[in-house]
Amino acid sequence: MLPFKLVYSDDYYLPIGAHVFPAEKYARVHHKLIETGVADASDFVTPHAAADEDVLLVHTPQYVHKLRTGTLSAREELEMEIPYSPELVRAFWLSAGGSILAADHALKEGAAISIGGGFHHAFPDHGEGFCMIHDVAIAIRRMQRDQKITRAMTVDCDVHQGNGTAFIFGGSRPPGAPLPSTGAPTLNPAHTRPSRNSQEPDVFTISLHQEHNYPAWKPHSSIDVNLPDETGDDDYLAWLDNALSSGLRMFEPDLLCYIAGADPYREDQLGGLSLTIEGLKRRDELVFRVAQARQIPVMVTLAGGYAIRLEDTVTIHFNTVVAAKEMFTVR
Numbered sequence: 001m002l003p004f005k006l007v008y009s010d011d012y013y014l015p016i017g018a019h020v021f022p023a024e025k026y027a028r029v030h031h032k033l034i035e036t037g038v039a040d041a042s043d044f045v046t047p048h049a050a051a052d053e054d055v056l057l058v059h060t061p062q063y064v065h066k067l068r069t070g071t072l073s074a075r076e077e078l079e080m081e082i083p084y085s086p087e088l089v090r091a092f093w094l095s096a097g098g099s100i101l102a103a104d105h106a107l108k109e110g111a112a113i114s115i116g117g118g119f120h121h122a123f124p125d126h127g128e129g130f131c132m133i134h135d136v137a138i139a140i141r142r143m144q145r146d147q148k149i150t151r152a153m154t155v156d157c158d159v160h161q162g163n164g165t166a167f168i169f170g171g172s173r174p175p176g177a178p179l180p181s182t183g184a185p186t187l188n189p190a191h192t193r194p195s196r197n198s199q200e201p202d203v204f205t206i207s208l209h210q211e212h213n214y215p216a217w218k219p220h221s222s223i224d225v226n227l228p229d230e231t232g233d234d235d236y237l238a239w240l241d242n243a244l245s246s247g248l249r250m251f252e253p254d255l256l257c258y259i260a261g262a263d264p265y266r267e268d269q270l271g272g273l274s275l276t277i278e279g280l281k282r283r284d285e286l287v288f289r290v291a292q293a294r295q296i297p298v299m300v301t302l303a304g305g306y307a308i309r310l311e312d313t314v315t316i317h318f319n320t321v322v323a324a325k326e327m328f329t330v331r
């Protein structure tokens, strides 16, 4: 039995038809965990859909209404890049419920992993980049509302910048504002310094991502590490270590939300970094080691993964659970 819970439902499946997003990956990861004996049935807990009330902690009433009534404009649906359906709304509400449940379990048991979620490109008033609503932000706001936490940190290791996360938790830059041009990896902690008229943020956001990739407009995270194309394992891990140390020097979270994208993988169709499967597992280990050393509860969501071979994406997500098992099992 694992020393933490896995949150999963077969209904995490996204009904989007043939799509670069492999919606069957969640079931495949679940199957592999059972098949290999890494987890057994008792390790899994089943989520319920988030309530609209929870979703409204992050999203605008207008947007939630459009989703609930199927009245997105054609342009809004296009921007989401996945085909709207009421069933898809249900799947996203369930993934938000899964992230809430994972956060709850993480606070009780020190760690929890949802075999889904990580929809970090959703904004309060619109969805984009395969993301309808922002499950992680909803979970954080729900934990805060329930007074289970005050401060959270997001650590986003998807190959794409966590634009929704950055915008929700601190982005004050208007759309279209010019980007700083950074040719090399850059830490951008400037906006976390308390200014005269802003309070210290209650959510600290870290994003490590490929600079020359979607999204074009990258609202500032607390720390953005803009990685050059083809960054490999060792450089990536050094930057991650650096970002985590810097972040945790500036901010003490009650909950760490790790967004464990599989798409920094060198054979990803939508990514341009060069991490290996082993390097990605070392990445997971690093995040878990840091969280454990500081006794920060950690909740995990999977986010993106578009490897040429689906099995590689499944293995990378599976390895995140293996890494957590190795790290959190007391010997």
Ligand SMILES: [Zn+2]
Pocket: 158, 159, 160, 261, 263, 303, 304, 305
């Ligand atoms: Zn991604």
